Amino acid sequence: MGIFDQIKNAFGGKAEPAETESSATTGEEESATYTVQSGDTLWKISEQVYGDGASYMKIFEANTGLLESPDQIFPGQELKIPKINS
Numbered sequence: 001m002g003i004f005d006q007i008k009n010a011f012g013g014k015a016e017p018a019e020t021e022s023s024a025t026t027g028e029e030e031s032a033t034y035t036v037q038s039g040d041t042l043w044k045i046s047e048q049v050y051g052d053g054a055s056y057m058k059i060f061e062a063n064t065g066l067l068e069s070p071d072q073i074f075p076g077q078e079l080k081i082p083k084i085n086s
Contacts, residue, residue: 031062031080031081031082031083032080032081032083033078033079033080033081034049034078034079034081035076035077035078035079036073036074036075036076036077036078036079037075038075040073040075041056041073042056042057042059042060042070042073043056045059045079045081046058046059049081050084055084056070057070058082058084059079059080059081059082062079062080062081062082063079063080066079067079
């Protein structure tokens with residue numbers, strides 16, 4: 001099961017993955033996007049995507065241009081969900 005499937009299943013099909021960024025074209029890691037829903041937290045998203053809520057700072061760090069604090073996310077925000085290297 002891929003990251004997009006995990007996000008979609010974890011949030012009842014509400015995940016809205018966008019295009020996957022290729023490391024060959026952007027020079028960055030592959031990432032997905034997720035549109036924040038009411039009741040979401042970075043911990044909750046991280047737990048569902050990575051299986052570990054404590055990895056929420058990876059999502060925060062990938063979105064510092066959008067987020068001022070990991071404790072303040074709002075419905076409708078589109079977050080980058082970076083791939084974590086194994």
